Amino acid sequence: MTLTNQDVVELTAWRRKLHQHPEISNEEEKTAEEVVNFLADTGPDKVLTGLGGHGVAIVYDSGKAGPTVMFRSELDALPIHEVSGVSHSSLVPGKSHMCGHDGHTAILAAMGRQLGRKRPAHGRVVLMFQPAEETGNGAAGVVVDPRFGGIAPDLAFSLHNLPGVPFGEVRVKAGVVNCASRGMRIVLEGKTAHSSMPETGVSPMMAVSQLMPALPALGNGTFADDEFGMVTVTHVTMGEAVFGIAPGNAEVWATLRTRRDERMADLCAAAETLVKKIAGQQRLSARYDYHEIFVASVNAPDAVEHLQRALNEEGIAHGEDDLPMRASEDFGLFGHSAASAMFFLGAGEQHPALHNPDYDFPDDLIPIGSRIFMRTARNILD
Structure with a gap:
């Protein structure tokens, strides 16, 4: 041996x-x-x-x-x-x-x-x-x-x-x-505009600025608690890398993490509800999908x-x-x-x-x- x-x-x-x-x-x-x-x-x-x-x-x-x-x-x-x-x-x-x-x-x-x-x-x-x-x-x-x-x-x-x-x-x-986790990719779509007339478009800027603190705020409980949940924003992109166009789309990526698989379902539902609410308030369409899913x-x-x-x-x-x-x-x-x-x-x-x-x-x-x-x-x- x-x-x-x-x-x-x-x-x-x-x-x-x-x-x-x-x-x-x-x-x-x-x-x-x-x-x-x-x-x-x-x-x-x-x-x-x-x-x-x-x-x-x-x-x-x-x-x-x-x-x-x-x-x-x-x-x-x-x-x-x-x-x-x-x-x-x-x-x-x-x-x-x-x-x-x-x-x-x-x-x-x-x-x-x-x-x-x-x-x-x-x-x-x-x-x-x-x-x-x-x-x-x-x-x-x-x-x-x-x-x-x-x-x-x-x-x-x-x-x-x-x-x-x-x-x-x-x-x-x-x-x-080890915790359960999954990556959530959120895609927001509005309408581009000339940067001199942003009011003629629908920008995702405000929605992104709201989601970045609101998603982590969905976390709750201490890590020792079975109800522990954690959301970490990992990546954000918005519009094109130019000065003449007000953005019409954005992506926010976040990792959702829980101690229990059952708790993950609740955290995903809360994140989805939040995205729909903020997107609706900002006149944006929204979709999301999940990646790198770990039980x-x-x-x-x-x-x-x-x-x-x-x-x-x-x-x-x-x-x-x-x-x-x-x-x-x-x-x-x-x-x-x-x-x-x-x-x-x-x-x-x-x-x-x-x-x-x-x-x-x-x-x-x-x-x-x-x-x-x-x-x-x-x-x-x-």
């Missing part, structure tokens, strides 16, 4: 290769090929590609009856220009692994090496290399793929590295660990118990501090059909934050993460 020194060297080099060649959400074709090629010599019993886009599922089957246990990582990078200065920095301008998905992928690959040497005693392990986590459509695409039904897990586990937490420590708890990630108590047992047996410190998190994570969708749990692995208290341009995944987390996952798998299936 342990990696050799050579394994660690090779996994580290491979992680850095992935880091140098990032692919953003829904573009992870070459990254997926890297996964398949890297694990080919482990002799998997089944390999599924193109799941939910560019997802890969690699299955290690005991050939005996038992549960299916899935471990998931993400393949996608971010549209961020890297400034970390590390020798293996991104070679793709404007794209980089600033969330550590390259490291998570290496942790699952480490499991593949060990499972290739020794299958579980019963049941099977599915290593799910999921695409498009950052945009929220990756897990959804995987789940609706007809082939997923053939490997659908009874238990599902995932991890995410977490800067700000002491290196190698774990945060895990039952219940909500809440809710850890099942029995799945958490499996993780806590593994952590205790491996002597890894763990607690519930820092949870739940306001950030979203599309792993939550797997929890709608399986007992699932996600834990957070400390990247160091002073480590650059996720999505920062100077972030880089700490390679020394690879053996730690794989130890936790492997102990969990062996406890369940051996």
Whole structure:
């Protein structure tokens, strides 16, 4: 159940290769090929590609009856220009692994090496290399793929590295660990006019100026409250970038966030009512649509118990501090059909934050993460 020194060297080099060649959400074709090629010599019993886009599922089957246990990582990078200065920095301008998905992928690959040497005693392990986590459509695409039904897990586990937490420590708890969220794009349409005669048109300016504070004001409750809701305006555009035309259209983008999926429906309804009211007052037509939809990630108590047992047996410190998190994570969708749990692995208290341009995944987390996952798998299936 342990990696050799050579394994660690090779996994580290491979992680850095992935880091140098990032692919953003829904573009992870070459990254997926890297996964398949890297694990080919482990002799998997089944390999599924193109799941939910560019997802890969690699299955290690005991050939005996038992549960299916899935471990998931993400393949996608971010549209961020890297400034970390590390020798293996991104070679793709404007794209980089600033969330550590390259490291998570290496942790699952480490499991593949060990499972290739020794299958579980019963049941099977599915290593799910999921695409498009950052945009929220990756897990959804995987789940609706007809082939997923053939490997659908009874238990599902995932991890995410977490800067700000002491290196190698774990945060895990039952219940909500990541918020539900979705992006709301609001389109306002009026009528353009000459900038010397704005009264002859219908400008969205006043509606935009009202929506920018009114949307965040829909939020309520403290984060510790199940009724918590939050709205963040993220982008605004209005008219053309010229001086001679009074604007006739605008867009306001906002992210809606709640602890519970049920609360999200209420928050969306409130935002829609607000948009209709303000647009009507300003003689504008309005429409809206939703993007990057994440359900809440809710850890099942029995799945958490499996993780806590593994952590205790491996002597890894763990607690519930820092949870739940306001950030979203599309792993939550797997929890709608399986007992699932996600834990957070400390990247160091002073480590650059996720999505920062100077972030880089700490390679020394690879053996730690794989130890936790492997102990969990062996406890369940051996």
